[in-house]
Amino acid sequence: MKLTHVRVTKYRCIEDSGLVAIEPEITALIGRNESGKTAFLEALRRLNPADGARFEVTADYPRPQLAAYRRRHERNPDTVIATRLELHDEDVREVERRFGKGILQNRVIEVRRDYKGQLQVEMPVAEHLVIQQVVAKRQDLDDEARLATEGVPTFRELATRMEAHAERSRGAAVLMQVARQLEGSPLQTRIWNETLAARLPRFVSFGEEDVMPGAIGLDRLSDPLARHEPGTATVLALLDLAGVEPADLHPDNQSYEELKARIEASALSVTDELVTYWSHDKDLEVAIDVAPAGPHDVGFEPGTPVLRVRVGHKKTRASLPLGERSRGFAWFFSFLVRLCQLGEYASPLVILLDEPGLSLHAGTQTDFLRFLEERLGPGHQVVYTTHSPFMLDVARLERARGVTMVPGRGTTIAADLSQIDADTLKPLRAALGAAFAETVLGSRPQGPTVVVSDAVDLLWLRFMSSECERRKRTGLDPRFQILPLGAGAALMPYALLNDAPGRKLVLLVDGALDAASRDKIVRFARSPLARSFRLVAVADFAQNNEGVPTLEDLVEIPTWLSLVTEAFKLSPPMSEDELGPTGAIIQRTVKGLEGSGETLDRLRVVETALKRAGTPLPPAMVDRFARLFEALNATLG
Numbered sequence: 001m002k003l004t005h006v007r008v009t010k011y012r013c014i015e016d017s018g019l020v021a022i023e024p025e026i027t028a029l030i031g032r033n034e035s036g037k038t039a040f041l042e043a044l045r046r047l048n049p050a051d052g053a054r055f056e057v058t059a060d061y062p063r064p065q066l067a068a069y070r071r072r073h074e075r076n077p078d079t080v081i082a083t084r085l086e087l088h089d090e091d092v093r094e095v096e097r098r099f100g101k102g103i104l105q106n107r108v109i110e111v112r113r114d115y116k117g118q119l120q121v122e123m124p125v126a127e128h129l130v131i132q133q134v135v136a137k138r139q140d141l142d143d144e145a146r147l148a149t150e151g152v153p154t155f156r157e158l159a160t161r162m163e164a165h166a167e168r169s170r171g172a173a174v175l176m177q178v179a180r181q182l183e184g185s186p187l188q189t190r191i192w193n194e195t196l197a198a199r200l201p202r203f204v205s206f207g208e209e210d211v212m213p214g215a216i217g218l219d220r221l222s223d224p225l226a227r228h229e230p231g232t233a234t235v236l237a238l239l240d241l242a243g244v245e246p247a248d249l250h251p252d253n254q255s256y257e258e259l260k261a262r263i264e265a266s267a268l269s270v271t272d273e274l275v276t277y278w279s280h281d282k283d284l285e286v287a288i289d290v291a292p293a294g295p296h297d298v299g300f301e302p303g304t305p306v307l308r309v310r311v312g313h314k315k316t317r318a319s320l321p322l323g324e325r326s327r328g329f330a331w332f333f334s335f336l337v338r339l340c341q342l343g344e345y346a347s348p349l350v351i352l353l354d355e356p357g358l359s360l361h362a363g364t365q366t367d368f369l370r371f372l373e374e375r376l377g378p379g380h381q382v383v384y385t386t387h388s389p390f391m392l393d394v395a396r397l398e399r400a401r402g403v404t405m406v407p408g409r410g411t412t413i414a415a416d417l418s419q420i421d422a423d424t425l426k427p428l429r430a431a432l433g434a435a436f437a438e439t440v441l442g443s444r445p446q447g448p449t450v451v452v453s454d455a456v457d458l459l460w461l462r463f464m465s466s467e468c469e470r471r472k473r474t475g476l477d478p479r480f481q482i483l484p485l486g487a488g489a490a491l492m493p494y495a496l497l498n499d500a501p502g503r504k505l506v507l508l509v510d511g512a513l514d515a516a517s518r519d520k521i522v523r524f525a526r527s528p529l530a531r532s533f534r535l536v537a538v539a540d541f542a543q544n545n546e547g548v549p550t551l552e553d554l555v556e557i558p559t560w561l562s563l564v565t566e567a568f569k570l571s572p573p574m575s576e577d578e579l580g581p582t583g584a585i586i587q588r589t590v591k592g593l594e595g596s597g598e599t600l601d602r603l604r605v606v607e608t609a610l611k612r613a614g615t616p617l618p619p620a621m622v623d624r625f626a627r628l629f630e631a632l633n634a635t636l637g
Contacts, residue, residue, distance in 0.1 A: 001091050001199055003350055003381055004108070005084040007044040010115075011071075015410035023399050025377035028392060029385045029413065031403030031424050032069050036411025037385040040403070041205060041352045047081050047113050050342075050349075051203040051228055053079055064408075077114040084110055095195050103191070111200065121192045127154050130187065134178060140171035155187075201381070205352040208359075210234050211334045214323030215297075217233075218290065218305045221246035231418065234334045235307070237551050238270060239342040251305055263288050270337065315344040323514055323589075327359040329623050332368070339376070349378075351376060353384035357391060365390040389431035394548060400428055448504035448636055450476070451485045453550075456602045457508065458482045460551045463610055463627040467617060473626040477633045478507075506635050510538040511548035511584050516611040534635045541628045547584035552602070553586070555624055556618040560605075564589060567608040568598045 002024060008017040013036045020040075029037045043060075046053050060080075061069055069078065087095075087107040095104055107125035112120045128151075135141070135149045145165040152158045156321050159179035165172035210273065212234040220226050227236060239246065244262055272568070275610045287310040293300035300306055312319030322330055335356070342349055357368045369391055385403075386392065402420030405411050417425060452458055461482055465475035476482075507521065522535065543551035552560065557576055565573040580591035592601050 001085040001087050001109070001196070001201065001308055001348070003201060004085060004086050006040075006044055007082045008040055009080065009082070010065075010078045011043045011055075011080050012039040012062065013405070013411050014039055014043065015062065017413045020401060020413045021415055022381065022383065025381060026396075026399055027381075027383045028400050029403050030382065030387070030400055030427050031385075032405070034345060035403045035405045036413075037403045037423070039411065039415065041354055041383065041385065043081050044350070045203045045205050045352055047083060047111065048200050048203055050202045051233070052116055055113075055394060057115055061115065077116040077118070078113045079114045079120075082110065082112040085110055086509050087196075088345075094199075095191055099191055100129060100133055102126055106275075106621070109196070112318060120187060121196075123188050123191065123196075125188055125191065126150065126483065127182075129380070130182075131155070131158055131179075134175065137170040138175060140169070141175070142169050142171070145169045145172040148158055149175070151547055155183045159183060171623075199348075201348045203227070203350045203352060205354065206335055206338055206340075206356070208331065209353040210338065211327075211330050212238065212309065212322065212337070214310070214321035215306050215308045217293075217298075217300055218246055218250055218307055221307065227257055229493065234338055235309075238309070238337045240341050246307075249305075249307060251290065251292075255308055263290060285312050285314055286310070287312055287319055306329060328357070328361065328364065331357070331359055332364075349380040351382045353382065356384050358388070362388075362390045380611045381502055389427045389428050392428055392431040394428075394431050397428075425504050448477070448480050449506070450480050450482050450632060451505065451507045452482060453508075453510060456606050457510070457551055458484050459603075459606045459610065463613065464554075464622075465611065467630060468626045468629060470614065470621055471622055473622060473625075474629045474633065476629045477636060479636070480632065496597075500600045504534065504635055506536055506632060508533045508536055508538060508551075508632075511550045536628070536631050536635070538628070540631070541624045542584075544626070546582050549584045550586055552605070553585045554621060554628065556621045559618055559621060560585060560589075563608050564593075564600075567601075567604040568593070568596070570596060570598075 003022045003230040006017070006020045006022055008014050009021075013034075017036075017040060029040065031037050046055055058066070061078075061376040085108070085111065087104070092104060092107060098100070103126055105126045109121060109123040111435070114120070131149065131152050133145065141149075142165070145162065148161045148165060149158065152161060156179070159176050162172045162176035162179065168177050169175075177507070203340060210233070211231060211232040213231050216232065216235055217501060219237075219238060220232060226232050236246070239249075244265070248262055267286045270288075271284070289308045289310065290305055291308070292303050293304050293306045297306065309322040309323055311322055311329075322333065326331075339351075342351070357365045358371075360368060360503045365388055372382055372384075373393075384391070385621075397417070400417060401415055402417055402424050403411050404420060404424050406412050414420060417428070422429075450461070452461070461476055469475040538551060538553065539549050542549035543557075544553070554602070555563075555577075561574050561576060561579075564570070574589075574592055578592040578595075579585075582588075586600070586602070593600055
């Protein structure tokens, strides 16, 4: 059977999580710290825990309501976790084999657990089919009683109808007794206990606290009270994976050769699994050793046997204790051990991961997400929490659930991400941004690029490049692509993301950049990070350097006034006297239009210029643009 929906109520910070849909393979919970993600996993784990965890009223019930709840706990315990599960084909076949074909009305069952640990199950049993089978077997029913059984939907109704015939029909009396025994939920209970209870998925969790220590005393591994401690349990999983009990490794219980053989068998088994999934280094090997603690081994009584886990490298022939490897590696190794042990279970699992891979590198987190997809998803369900954008698959947004803390309501969990606040969605937005950048950059030709402020600049460059070439002057090298990227805020991230050996990236610095942005970009251009980054300033080619010029300042004033007049249908035409006395041409034109009721639109002006393609242009204007193109082309070396 497969988990489809979960609802958690009255658990720690969760008053009512709402009905949360669970994906068939992988579900990701995203939310801010203290929003209730971990609490949700902890409650879910206790539905059918592999480690025997139980609800504790004092620790788990919402504290402000605890006193009132204690008074009714024994007689009326609250439900904590309510789930819906969908039966697989083999589940249905087993039920029908035992109780008859069509006994279940549909495949969805509901399973709940309350604070006393009691499990309640509801399933849509077709009682009328069972009634028909029972009635068909009664040969001692008279015709009148048999007629009364037709169309009876429930056992309760059958008992009521047979009561009228029980005195004169032995068969009716037996049916009445059977119906009263099965009235309510005894049939559901039998179906559950005899067929489905063993098929309920087991819930297991893994978190940072489950990372195994590099060294642990054998006596502790043999202590029943310590066996369920998180780190200790993972070491035991390591031994279980190799079929070794802690007592088997004790030096007093066997010869040296026997001990060495068992240890090496354990190590080889784990090494094979490790190199299969830790793709970064195939030369790693796991070594397990048992030796008495020395006088300088902190935390151990001298002379007591200690199990030590070391990870070595075949090429360097050196090894380190697991505890001295990177935290990310230790986490992955411990999780892999636990996972391989769980793989021995025949029943399905729901694996709950709290912030998995938090200490892994971003690239390794992406690999780990693929590992979940390929290794776990097909056979088990995974529910995990995360803050990392690298642990979210933007191609499967339907897997994400937003977890928020609502004042007065507690934790709520929703699949409709449009209703979730921006802070909660930051990891997802970061993942989307990274995916978008990768898609955009990956789809662009990886040739030289001129970065401009907006589409108006692109049109001016394309237009004037054609006009210069028409006049046998230098135009923009055709290898260049022109990329409008705003007023410079995205330039440095773009330059870093798009950097590659031999790649040319040129910024056309103009008046769209404020002074602070220009200074920041100039410093960036001089840094070692900007290996393929160059600057070309529009001001070096403008008619004058008043203000901060844009490409329009390369246009002759009479031509510019003519374009503005035509674009806005001004009457009378705009004159040079109407322009402001100083500054760049855009600022001067804005002032000149103040009395006309028009607002300057740069795009309308350049579109007007495009309509004049092939008409005469002032030689000085062509010369300015030709020199600009020469400077841009020179950056290609």
